[in-house]
Amino acid sequence: xxxxxxxxxxxxxxxxxxxxxxxxxxxxxxxxxxxxxxxxxxxxxxxxxxxxxxxxxxxxxxxxxxxxxxxxxxxxxxxxxxxxxxxxxxxxxxxxxxxxxxxxxxxxxxxxxxxxxxxxxxxxxxxxxxxxxxxxxxxxxxxxxxxxxxxxxxxxxxxxxxxxxxxxxxxxxxxxxxxxxxxxxxxxxxxxxxxxxxxxxxxxxxxxxxxxxxxxxxxxxxx
Amino acid sequence: xxxxxxxxxxxxxxxxxxxxxxxxxxxxxxxxxxxxxxxxxxxxxxxxxxxxxxxxxxxxxxxxxxxxxxxxxxxxxxxxxxxxxxxxxxxxxxxxxxxxxxxxxxxxxxxxxxxxxxxxxxxxxxxxxxxxxxxxxxxxxxxxxxxxxxxxxxxxxxxxxxxxxxxxxxxxxxxxxxxxxxxxxxxxxxxxxxxxxxxxxxxxxxxxxxxxxxxxxxxxxxxxxxxxxxxxxxxxxxxxxxxxxxxxxxxxxxxxxxxxxxxxxxxxxxxxxxxxxxxxxxxxxxxxxxxxxxxxxxxxxxxxxxxxxxxxxxxxxxxxxxxxxxxxxxxxxxxxxxxxxxxxxxxxxxxxxxxxxxxxxxxxxxxxxxxxxxxxxxxxxxxxxxxxx
Numbered sequence: 234x235x236x237x238x239x240x241x242x243x244x245x246x247x248x249x250x251x252x253x254x255x256x257x258x259x260x261x262x263x264x265x266x267x268x269x270x271x272x273x274x275x276x277x278x279x280x281x282x283x284x285x286x287x288x289x290x291x292x293x294x295x296x297x298x299x300x301x302x303x304x305x306x307x308x309x310x311x312x313x314x315x316x317x318x319x320x321x322x323x324x325x326x327x328x329x330x331x332x333x334x335x336x337x338x339x340x341x342x343x344x345x346x347x348x349x350x351x352x353x354x355x356x357x358x359x360x361x362x363x364x365x366x367x368x369x370x371x372x373x374x375x376x377x378x379x380x381x382x383x384x385x386x387x388x389x390x391x392x393x394x395x396x397x398x399x400x401x402x403x404x405x406x407x408x409x410x411x412x413x414x415x416x417x418x419x420x421x422x423x424x425x426x427x428x429x430x431x432x433x434x435x436x437x438x439x440x441x442x443x444x445x446x447x448x449x450x451x452x453x454x455x456x
Numbered sequence: 457x458x459x460x461x462x463x464x465x466x467x468x469x470x471x472x473x474x475x476x477x478x479x480x481x482x483x484x485x486x487x488x489x490x491x492x493x494x495x496x497x498x499x500x501x502x503x504x505x506x507x508x509x510x511x512x513x514x515x516x517x518x519x520x521x522x523x524x525x526x527x528x529x530x531x532x533x534x535x536x537x538x539x540x541x542x543x544x545x546x547x548x549x550x551x552x553x554x555x556x557x558x559x560x561x562x563x564x565x566x567x568x569x570x571x572x573x574x575x576x577x578x579x580x581x582x583x584x585x586x587x588x589x590x591x592x593x594x595x596x597x598x599x600x601x602x603x604x605x606x607x608x609x610x611x612x613x614x615x616x617x618x619x620x621x622x623x624x625x626x627x628x629x630x631x632x633x634x635x636x637x638x639x640x641x642x643x644x645x646x647x648x649x650x651x652x653x654x655x656x657x658x659x660x661x662x663x664x665x666x667x668x669x670x671x672x673x674x675x676x677x678x679x680x681x682x683x684x685x686x687x688x689x690x691x692x693x694x695x696x697x698x699x700x701x702x703x704x705x706x707x708x709x710x711x712x713x714x715x716x717x718x719x720x721x722x723x724x725x726x727x728x729x730x731x732x733x734x735x736x737x738x739x740x741x742x743x744x745x746x747x748x749x750x751x752x753x754x755x756x757x758x759x760x761x762x763x764x765x766x767x768x769x770x771x772x773x774x775x776x777x778x779x780x781x782x783x784x785x786x787x788x789x790x791x792x793x794x795x796x797x798x799x800x801x802x803x804x805x806x807x808x809x810x811x812x813x814x815x816x817x818x819x820x821x822x823x824x825x826x827x828x829x830x831x832x833x834x835x836x837x838x839x840x841x842x843x844x845x
Contacts, residue, residue, distance in 0.1 A: 284836075284837050287748070289747075289748055289836045289837050289840075290835075290836075290837050309752075309753065310752050310753075310754075313747070313750045313751065313752045313753075314750065314752075316748070316749070316750045317749065317750025317751075318750075322748050322749070324745070324840070326741075328741055328742075328744070328745040328748075328840070329745075330463060330742050330745070330746075331470070331742075332463060332466035332467050332469075332470055333460075333462070333463060333466070337460070337462070341746075341749055342749050342750065344458050344459070344460065345458055345749070345750050345751065389749075
């Protein structure tokens with residue numbers, strides 16, 4: 234059984250004038266340890282697909298099974314628990330909490346576990362070491378560059394050792410050098426740590442770094 | 457709640473103006489609440505402490521105040537002879553038949569004050585053990601001397617030792633000052649009952665205060681006194697009698713404290729609601745990321761309610777600091793039962809400070825609830841989308 238199985242996934246939005254179909258009968262299998270990219274023009278439904286897989290949004294029909302759990306049938310609280318245990322999310326705009334240090338931002342997902350303070354500290358230090366920011370632990374987001382902020386965002390995504398990492402245009406707000414760093418880091422997560430990574434991107438070059446490329450257009454997924 | 461409180465503390469610090477103005481609004485409410493309750497507490501305490509649980513105050517049957525009571529000498533003598541009256545070392549009954557009148561005296565600050573002039577027996581100081589001469593000495597029987605309660609000295613002129621106070625058509629020499637544990641006795645002038653009796657209300661006392669041999673036997677003693685057909689009196693436990701005199705005004709003051717603070721609190725709560733709505737709206741992406749990470753909506757809600765409570769806690773503490781200096785300030789009011797002026801001190805007690813903080817926290821919870829609910833109910837995707845906008 235694949236790690237991720239999407240079946241007949243459909244998502245529509247109702248506007249005042251019409252119903253817009255964002256995703257139309259999407260089927261997708263992702264095996265554990267794969268590194269995939271998803272491209273498509275703006276409004277093609279990339280982020281919607283990512284949000285559905287992360288359990289942040291609900292489809293109108295179809296099923297999403299990840300690591301054996303059919304998540305569309307879960308209620309909001311169980312979905313929150315599932316998300317905390319299974320998904321690491323990397324945002325385009327990093328979404329760090331500005332009033333917390335890098336360390337505290339990375340520690341956030343671990344506050345949902347039963348780990349002791351020492352265990353949490355150890356995990357956070359490892360995660361920040363992986364993204365090469367051990368020396369910036371006590372810095373606040375405003376004291377970091379965009380690339381560094383995104384690395385903290387990636388450390389936060391991996392710190393709870395999730396089944397899958399979903400990255401929504403992780404290089405979209407970065408200069409070329411920083412973007413390269415982030416892409417290298419995502420590649421490392423896949424190759425060294427055997428993480429399953431799905432990256433949504435506009436950038437052809439970034440998409441090429443993945444081992445499997447998908448294209449979404451007008452709600453239809455091309456693999 | 458799993459979202460660290462540090463997040464709320466730092467978020468509040470990140471917007472100091474909004475935090476402080478909201479907290480100050482609450483501080484004002486708390487200060488007014490504590491101030492008015494301290495007034496009520498001080499007034500009631502002054503009256504409660506006037507009475508002792510070991511004494512009985514005897515009034516004419518049906519009289520509801522010392523002013524309206526009248527007890528003739530025969531009755532007073534009969535009471536003194538009863539076995540349950542405590543005796544001093546020489547075997548004298550500890551009893552004080554007292555005259556009680558209210559006279560108008562000029563205030564130092566201008567205007568007239570109604571002052572209690574109490575005629576007591578020499579045994580009164582053994583019956584009322586809380587009375588202590590602080591300056592000078594007590595009056596000598598038959599001499600026309602008086603002693604003055606300490607709080608009255610500060611409010612009425614001609615009450616210093618050696619001065620003469622004029623009332624009832626003659627001058628009375630002040631020979632001592634006394635304190636009575638902050639009770640309403642401190643607002644009175646005391647002299648000899650036998651001397652006051654003829655100049656005021658003829659051959660009649662107003663009340664008889666006596667010390668019981670066995671204070672735990674009050675019920676039985678009261679029954680005996682009230683059942684005696686020669687006496688025609690009501691017997692009150694002294695502390696209850698004076699405490700009841702303060703109940704009406706104390707209740708009114710307490711009602712006003714709650715009512716005025718309550719009305720002001722509505723304004724302060726709106727301030728908190730406004731601040732918290734603004735916090736929730738400006739931090740939509742943060743809320744989105746917390747929910748995306750797996751924090752449950754109820755955790756987000758609790759976090760924002762706690763944040764509102766933190767503002768309230770700050771407001772409560774500031775309110776306590778504003779109110780604290782009034783502790784001990786002496787003011788006066790009219791005791792509606794005796795129509796006399798009672799001076800008393802504001803009492804800001806630890807319990808009252810805690811009540812003020814709790815009041816602030818309740819405002820915080822109410823003010824934070826709706827904004828917190830909005831935060832918790834926000835769709836994650838919608839909240840996250842606001843980051844780029």
